[in-house]
Amino acid sequence: MEQGLGGKRVLVTGASSGIGQAVAEAMAAQGAVVAVHARTEARAKDTIDRIAKAGGKAFPVAADLERTDELRAMCEAAIAKLGGIDVVVNNAGVADLSAVTDMDERFWDWTMNVNLKAPFLVCKHTLPTMIAQGKGGVVLFTSSTNGKTADAEWSAYNTSKHGIIGFMRCLAAEVGKHGIRANAVCPGWAVTKMATDLHHKMADAAGQPYEDFFDASMRANMMRALIPAMDNAETYAFLASDRARFITGQAINVCGGLCYW
Secondary structure, three states: OOOOOOOOEEEEOOOOOHHHHHHHHHHHHOOOEEEEEEOOOHHHHHHHHHHHHOOOEEEEEEOOOOOHHHHHHHHHHHHHHHOOOOEEEEOOOOOOOOOHHHOOHHHHHHHHHHHHHHHHHHHHHHHHHHHHHOOOEEEEEEOOHHHHOOOOOOHHHHHHHHHHHHHHHHHHHHHHHHOEEEEEEEEOOOEOHHHHHHHHHHHHHHOOOHHHHHHHHHOOOOOOOOOEHHHHHHHHHHHHOHHHOOOOOOEEEEOOOOOOO
16 A cells, blocks of 8 residues: 555545545555545445455545535534545536526536535634644645536536636635645536446437447547546645645646647
């Protein structure tokens, strides 16, 4: 087991599957103790088991990301169980597409609450402890290449991910004096359940066979590559480590060249 994050106390939101699960595993593999957030503790079990099998340490914390009271309690529980907090990974998010003229107001609010408001609240409830510890720290966000582009029928999702980049940069300016760094990772399409579900929906709307649509869309990058979730996770682990001690305020793409700005 690598020890690049040895002794670090880490909270990862949305860690029951996909990129969040991969991030939790990658950080535990490098010696971190990880609080694995999911909507319920039962949903975190697979990630906990995978980390334990690999010799790492992790425990579950739960919250509905649209419930402000649950979010606060989750952050407090994570800090109490970890004995402090060194790294926060705001990964949890939702994604769906809708034309503006067809979009229900609830759809917009749901996207903003989970993708933008929840990360703000997690920061609000964890940063005071991180600052008080006086040892610096790291706050990471999952944005997206969609947080840098404009795409028809993705206005709610893209807006939330653009917002995460803006929030991250303001936060980096605010907490840098405490030795705390803030960065965002911007994945392109990665091979996750969320990507699979969305591609089924998009393929149906386009009237195309799912397998052909999925392969063409997922490989629409300079490398024509399918990108595993773990390849994103390694970037988070690097940014959380002291090797990235002067990297802050950045939105870093992991997308095989799908987006290059």
